[in-house]
Amino acid sequence: MKQRRVVVTGLGALTPIGNTVETFWKNLVKGVSGANKITRFDCCNFKTDFACELKDYDVFDHFDRKEGRKLDRYSQYALVSTKEAVQNAQISFDQLDKDRCGVIWSSGIGGFETFETQLEDFFKNDKTSKFNPFFIPKILADSAAGLISIKYGFRGVNYCPVSACASSTTALIEAFNYIKWDKADLVIAGGSEAPITQASIAGFNAMKALSTQNDNYQNASRPFDKDRDGFVAGEGGAALVVEEMEHAVNRGTHIYAEIVGGGLSADAYHITGTHPEGLGALLSMKHALNEANLKPEGIDYINAHATSTGLGDISEVKAFNTLFNGKFDNVHISATKSMTGHLLGAAGAIEAVALVKSIETNEVPPTINSIEKDEQIPEDIDLTFGTSVSKTINVGLSNTFGFGGHNASIVMKKP
Known part of the structure; x- marks a missing residue:
C-alpha cells in the first residue's frame, strides 16, 4: 500500500x-x-x-x-x-x-x-x-x-x-x-x-x-x-x-510544510514535575525522528517547550544533550513562549504555526528576555538569545509537555 x-x-x-x-x-x-x-x-x-x-x-x-x-x-x-x-x-x-x-x-x-x-x-x-x-x-x-x-x-x-x-x-x-x-x-x-x-x-x-x-x-x-x-x-x-x-x-492549494513524524510518551514520574533527566522528552523526540526516518543531526531548528520554569527548562535541555550526544553543530533552538506566554493546551498549535513559518521563511525566531544561561546548560548549545537568525531550515521539530507527564513532539520539513 x-x-x-x-x-x-x-x-x-x-x-x-x-x-x-x-x-x-x-x-x-x-x-x-x-x-x-x-x-x-x-x-x-x-x-x-x-x-x-x-x-x-x-x-x-x-x-x-x-x-x-x-x-x-x-x-x-x-x-x-x-x-x-x-x-x-x-x-x-x-x-x-x-x-x-x-x-x-x-x-x-x-x-x-x-x-x-x-x-x-x-x-x-x-x-x-x-x-x-x-x-x-x-x-x-x-x-x-x-x-x-x-x-x-x-x-x-x-x-x-x-x-x-x-x-x-x-x-x-x-x-x-x-x-x-x-x-x-x-x-x-x-x-x-x-x-x-x-x-x-x-x-x-x-x-x-x-x-x-x-x-x-x-x-x-x-x-x-x-x-x-x-x-x-x-x-x-x-x-x-x-x-x-x-x-x-x-x-491546487499552497503547501507550507510536510508533517513527517510524531512522537508521544510519558514521564511516568510525577503529576506536575518533569522527569529530572528528561527521559520522557527524549523518548517523544526519538519516536518522532524514527517515524520521519531522520537522525538528530538532520534537524535545523527546534521550537522548545521551555516555559521559563526552573526544573522544566533544564530537563528539556538534558533531553537535547542526550539526543544530540552533546554536539549542537547545526541546530538552533528557541523558546517562543518568551513572547506569547504559555497558552497551556493551545501552546503546541501556536508553536506549530511558528514552526511552519520558520520552515517557510528560513527564519529562527528568538528567545527574548534571557540574558545569562543557567549554569547547567552546555555552553555550545545555541538558544537564539535576543535576536532572530536567518538560516536554511529544511527540518524542524516542536516539543510540548504537560502536567501528568505527557510529552508530544512533531517533525515537519519543507514540502
Whole structure:
C-alpha cells in the first residue's frame, strides 16, 4: 500500500502578539513581548498581576450578540483562528467529501471562565441564581471541535484529545495519523485556551508555577535564563489545515510544510514535575525522528517547550544533550513562549504555526528576555538569545509537555 503523505495547507492564529498569522509572525521575529498587566479582573490580592492577554479583541467583532453569548472564550478563539486557516487554505467546500473531513481540536481546561463565573454568581446569590442553559456546552473541552464541525459541515473524525499542555501537539499528531491511515483526507487541527481567570491565576500561584516579577513583567518570561522564576500565562488559539498531499495538489492549494513524524510518551514520574533527566522528552523526540526516518543531526531548528520554569527548562535541555550526544553543530533552538506566554493546551498549535513559518521563511525566531544561561546548560548549545537568525531550515521539530507527564513532539520539513 502506498504511504499517504501529510501536509499543512492552512494556518490561523489568535495570539497575545497578533490576531492574525501575519501579525503574529512579524512580531515573533521582531521579539515583541505579549505581557501586560491583567485587565480582566482586579489582581491586588494576587502574587502575579500580569499575563499575556489578547490585544484589541472584541467578541462582537466576530460573532453576533446572540451567538457570542453562547460561547466561552476558548470556543470563540477556536472559531476565529479556524476561520483564518480555512480561508488561508482556499477551501472550496462544495468540492470536498465532507464525510472524509474532520476536526481534532484540543483544550487543556475548556470553558474555565464560564465555570468560574457561573459558580461565583450562584454562591454569591445564596444559591438562588439560575444556571445558564448553555453552561454545560460552554464548559466542555470538546465543544470547540463540535462547533467547528457544525460550522463547516465536516462529518469525519471529531474529538478533543486532552493531555494538558501537550494537548494541541497531540491533536496535530492525531490528525497526521488519521490521514496517514486513510481514515480522512483533510482535518482541521489545533487548540485554544482562555485561562486568564481569577481561579486559574490563583491556582498556578499556589503551585508556585507562575512568575511573580510584577515590576518587570514584560521581561518575566525568560526561558533558560538563570533568573527565571516561572511561566507567564497566555491565551488564544491556533489552527492548521492538515491534508493528504495528493488531495492538496489536486485542489491546487499552497503547501507550507510536510508533517513527517510524531512522537508521544510519558514521564511516568510525577503529576506536575518533569522527569529530572528528561527521559520522557527524549523518548517523544526519538519516536518522532524514527517515524520521519531522520537522525538528530538532520534537524535545523527546534521550537522548545521551555516555559521559563526552573526544573522544566533544564530537563528539556538534558533531553537535547542526550539526543544530540552533546554536539549542537547545526541546530538552533528557541523558546517562543518568551513572547506569547504559555497558552497551556493551545501552546503546541501556536508553536506549530511558528514552526511552519520558520520552515517557510528560513527564519529562527528568538528567545527574548534571557540574558545569562543557567549554569547547567552546555555552553555550545545555541538558544537564539535576543535576536532572530536567518538560516536554511529544511527540518524542524516542536516539543510540548504537560502536567501528568505527557510529552508530544512533531517533525515537519519543507514540502
